[in-house]
Each structure stands twice: as C-alpha cells, then as structure tokens.
Amino acid sequence: MQEQEEAPAFLEESDIAVIVNGHSYERRVPVRQLLSDFLRHELHLTGTHVGCEHGVCGCCTVLLNGEAIRSCLMFAVQADGMAITTIEGMAGNNSDLHPIQQAFMEKHGLQCGFCTPGIIMTVHSMLRDNPNPTEEEIRHELSGNICRCTGYQNIVEAVKLAAERMRAFQSESEMD
Amino acid sequence: MKPPRFQYAAPRILDEAIALLDQHGEEAKVLAGGQSLVPLLNMRLAGPSYLVDINHISELHYIEPEDGYLAIGATVRQRQVEHSALVKDRLPLLIEVVQHIGHMQIRNRGTVVGSIAHADPAAELPALLTCLNGEVLAQSVKGERVIKAEEFFTGYLSTALEPGEMLTEVRFPWIPPRAGWAFLEFARRSGDYALVGAAAILTPDQDDRCMTAHIAYLGVAGSPIRARAVESVVIGTALDDVTRDRAAEISRSIVAEDMSDVHATTEYRRALTAELTRRVLKAAWDRRQS
Numbered sequence: 279m280q281e282q283e284e285a286p287a288f289l290e291e292s293d294i295a296v297i298v299n300g301h302s303y304e305r306r307v308p309v310r311q312l313l314s315d316f317l318r319h320e321l322h323l324t325g326t327h328v329g330c331e332h333g334v335c336g337c338c339t340v341l342l343n344g345e346a347i348r349s350c351l352m353f354a355v356q357a358d359g360m361a362i363t364t365i366e367g368m369a370g371n372n373s374d375l376h377p378i379q380q381a382f383m384e385k386h387g388l389q390c391g392f393c394t395p396g397i398i399m400t401v402h403s404m405l406r407d408n409p410n411p412t413e414e415e416i417r418h419e420l421s422g423n424i425c426r427c428t429g430y431q432n433i434v435e436a437v438k439l440a441a442e443r444m445r446a447f448q449s450e451s452e453m454d
Numbered sequence: 455m456k457p458p459r460f461q462y463a464a465p466r467i468l469d470e471a472i473a474l475l476d477q478h479g480e481e482a483k484v485l486a487g488g489q490s491l492v493p494l495l496n497m498r499l500a501g502p503s504y505l506v507d508i509n510h511i512s513e514l515h516y517i518e519p520e521d522g523y524l525a526i527g528a529t530v531r532q533r534q535v536e537h538s539a540l541v542k543d544r545l546p547l548l549i550e551v552v553q554h555i556g557h558m559q560i561r562n563r564g565t566v567v568g569s570i571a572h573a574d575p576a577a578e579l580p581a582l583l584t585c586l587n588g589e590v591l592a593q594s595v596k597g598e599r600v601i602k603a604e605e606f607f608t609g610y611l612s613t614a615l616e617p618g619e620m621l622t623e624v625r626f627p628w629i630p631p632r633a634g635w636a637f638l639e640f641a642r643r644s645g646d647y648a649l650v651g652a653a654a655i656l657t658p659d660q661d662d663r664c665m666t667a668h669i670a671y672l673g674v675a676g677s678p679i680r681a682r683a684v685e686s687v688v689i690g691t692a693l694d695d696v697t698r699d700r701a702a703e704i705s706r707s708i709v710a711e712d713m714s715d716v717h718a719t720t721e722y723r724r725a726l727t728a729e730l731t732r733r734v735l736k737a738a739w740d741r742r743q744s
Contacts, residue, residue, distance in 0.1 A: 286463045286464060286465045286466075286470060286474070287463060288461035288462060288463045288474070288504055289461060289462055289463065290459070290461055290462075292462070309460070309461070309462035309505075310456070310457045310458070310459060310460060310462075310495075312456070312457070312492075312496075315456070331455040331496050332455070332492075332493035332496050332497060333489060333492070333493055333556075333560060336557070336559065339559055342562075345533070345562045346558060346559045346562060347559055347562050347563050348489075348559050348560065348563070350492075350496070351488055351489055351492040351493065351560075351563065352488060352492065352563065353462070353488075353492075355462060355464075356464075356488075356507060356509065400558075400559065403558075404558075418644065419558060421557055421643070421644035421645050422556070422557025422558060422559050422560070422645055
C-alpha cells in the first residue's frame with residue numbers, strides 16, 4: 279500500500295506487494311481474502327494447507343517476517359510489505375530437503391501429511407528460538423498443531439533429530 | 455468458511471481511526487491482532503460492514519511503566535509482552551498469564567488490548583485485569599475516558615465501550631512488592647480456552663497474616679468475576695488448610711447457575727473452581743515475601 283497523504287478511505291480491493299519465499303509478488307486482492315487463500319489461490323502455493331479456518335488446527339502456519347502465524351486468521355491485505363515463508367521456501371534451490379524435512383522423512387514424522395507443512399513451519403521457528411529443546415518443550419510448542427494420524431511420537435523424534443543435526447551444522451560453521 | 459464482504463481501511467494515525475469509527479458507529483469494528491475477530495468473521499458469527507485495521511498506528515505501540523500501573527497500547531502483541539524485559543522485571547504475573555493464551559502462533563498476532571476488548575468470559579487477560587482492579591482507556595471523537603475493569607466488562611462478550619469508541623490502552627496496576635501472586639487454569643487440552651481459571655494476589659502484613667487479597671475467576675459467569683466473598687475469608691488469616699478449604703467452599707457460589715454447556719456442567723465448574731481456589735491461594739501465599 280502506498281503512503282497515504284489523504285485521510286484513508288474504505289476499500290473493497292487493495293493493491294499489495296509481498297515477498298514470498300524470496301520472490302516479489304504484486305497483486306490486487308479483495309480485502310476479505312484470507313492470507314491462506316491468497317497463497318493457495320493467487321500464488322498457487324498449495325503447500326500451505328487449510329484445515330479448520332478458525333485458528334485451531336495449525337495446518338496453515340506460515341512465517342510472517344520470521345514469526346509463525348496462522349495464515350487463516352489474517353487478511354492478505356494486512357501482509358502488504360511483509361515477507362512470508364511457506365513450506366515451499368524450506369528446501370534449498372538445489373532441491374535438497376531442509377534438515378527438518380529430512381528428519382521428518384527419516385523418522386516417519388508424518389502419515390497422511392496434511393498437517394505436516396504447518397508443523398514444519400512451527401518447528402522452524404521453535405528451533406530458531408530454542409536450538410536445544412527438551413521433549414517437554416517440543417510437545418508444548420507443537421500443541422498448536424493438530425495431527426490426527428501419527429500420535430505425535432515420531433514427530434517429536436523427528437524434531438529431536440532435526441535439532442541435533444542443525445546444532446551440529448551450526449557448530450561446524452562456527453569452527454570454519 | 456470465508457468472511458462476509460466488508461470494507462477495509464488501515465489508517466496510520468489514531469485520530470483518523472477514531473474519525474472512521476465515528477462515521478460508521480455500530481457498523482464498524484476495530485481489527486487489531488484478529489485472533490478472535492477473524493474466526494468470528496470466518497464462521498460468519500460477526501458481519502461488520504467496516505473494518506478499521508489499527509496495526510499501522512505506531513503511536514499505539516508502547517509498553518510504558520507509569521505511576522501506579524503498566525500501560526500497554528493497542529497494537530502491542532501478546533508475544534511482545536511475553537518477551538519484554540520490563541514486564542518480566544516489574545509485573546511477571548502478566549507474563550505468566552499471557553503464556554496461558556492460545557498457542558505461540560496466536561500470541562504472535564493477538565494483542566493484549568484486543569483480548570480485553572473482546573471480553574471473552576473464558577479469556578485470561580480480562581480476569582487478570584479484574585483481579586488487579588485495573589483500568590482501560592477508551593477514545594472517541596468526543597475525547598477519552600478511563601473505565602474501571604469491573605465496570606468495563608458488562609456481560610458475555612460485552613463491554614462498556616460505546617459505538618464509535620475505541621480501546622487504546624490497558625492499565626495493569628503494579629503489585630505490592632511483598633505480595634504473593636499466582637494464576638492457574640484448567641483446560642482440557644493445552645491452548646484451549648480454559649473451563650475455569652483463578653488469579654490471586656495476596657499481601658502479608660507485619661505479622662505474616664493476609665492483609666489484602668485480590669481474587670478473580672474466569673469461566674464462571676458471563677464476565678470475569680472478582681470474588682470479594684472469597685477475599686474476605688482469607689483476609690486476616692495465615693492461609694492455613696482450614697482457611698483454604700473454607701475459601702474453596704465459598705468459591706463454589708461464584709459460579710453462575712447457567713454455566714452448563716457442551717464443555718462442562720455448572721456442577722463440574724463448581725468443583726473446578728473450589729479446587730483451583732485451594733491451589734491458587736496456596737501458590738500465591740507461598741510466593742509472598744514475609
């Protein structure tokens with residue numbers, strides 16, 4: 279949205295500019311469009327899943343300026359000028375999986391996979407703030423993401439493995 | 455589940471926001487963190503014609519220690535309070551309470567003032583504000599007014615705010631230095647709205663007896679309730695087991711008759727209220743500095 283010199287008017291549509299996974303997008307959006315629907319329908323980034331659409335299930339979790347949020351509880355127009363990371367932005371350009379994705383694959387941290395993108399984004403922000411979480415902390419931080427298949431055991435195992443590898447990678451980089 | 459049509463404005467100045475709210479009265483709603491309003495829109499339980507997004511109003515973005523209270527402006531997110539060194543140092547009870555709100559993803563967007571304005575009877579912050587005997591600041595084109603918590607929460611999702619008025623600040627009074635405090639709640643799953651919760655602030659006198667008591671509950675009626683009947687039981691005592699049992703028994707009567715719903719019966723809420731009373735009094739008293 280441009281800087282407004284005049285008193286702001288009420289709008290039904292608005293032009294927005296966002297950076298999603300490092301790419302710039304400019305679109306005109308209806309103001310009532312949810313960020314989750316903008317990502318899926320406008321940008322065709324369908325990795326962000328939509329479950330309950332009232333902030334309970336966690337499937338639509340994305341990073342907004344680095345912080346994990348529910349993309350179903352925010353309008354696309356509100357993301358104007360902000361940077362968003364979705365599950366599509368996790369793997370590197372050379373198609374290597376992110377260590378969190380790799381750990382989920384190896385530890386069978388998913389079955390049907392519907393909740394997985396939201397969980398990966400949550401885990402990403404968790405491990406950034408707390409690189410060495412206890413099992414209790416992992417379970418607490420995951421409490422905002424519902425999985426109906428796994429019983430969570432292997433998700434917790436995957437987070438532990440991802441944390442271990444990311445810490446090892448971090449300390450290697452520090453030694454270099 | 456998609457929100458109904460509405461018109462949207464995102465002013466950068468408080469005066470503009472107030473003017474927009476004044477133009478449209480009851481047809482307009484304030485959008486801050488959106489963690490309560492957007493679900494209501496998605497489920498079409500609310501359908502305002504106009505939304506005034508206040509997220510760009512930088513003058514409302516402050517956590518300020520004032521004489522007698524901590525002031526929090528309308529765009530401060532719950533997560534920022536959780537991570538605030540000032541709050542941790544001066545009003546740690548607020549952090550303990552905020553950590554019970556929803557999940558991390560919700561607190562990253564949800565605002566402190568928005569939770570107060572939404573006035574859900576099962577929400578944590580309205581109960582804390584009631585317990586502390588705090589105040590809110592409401593502004594409109596007519597000027598500003600300060601409202602006491604117990605006069606602000608008028609019933610289920612209802613407040614003393616008038617059409618065209620906007621909540622711009624919440625004031626959490628400081629706790630006496632020697633006071634012990636605690637907040638406990640019972641929810642079926644982590645992050646769910648609690649069935650019942652209780653906050654207690656107990657100040658000891660020189661003989662280590664309870665001099666003042668502030669006790670408030672969530673989930674027991676249409677709005678948060680400060681329980682003076684329970685407070686009067688503990689004042690003057692040393693918070694022994696017998697006193698806590700008596701307080702617990704009396705706290706049952708705080709729960710309104712019509713609190714049975716799909717989550718819990720009134721009788722179950724009474725049992726929870728009694729047990730939480732027992733525990734919150736002990737936890738608060740154990741933290742006092744005698």
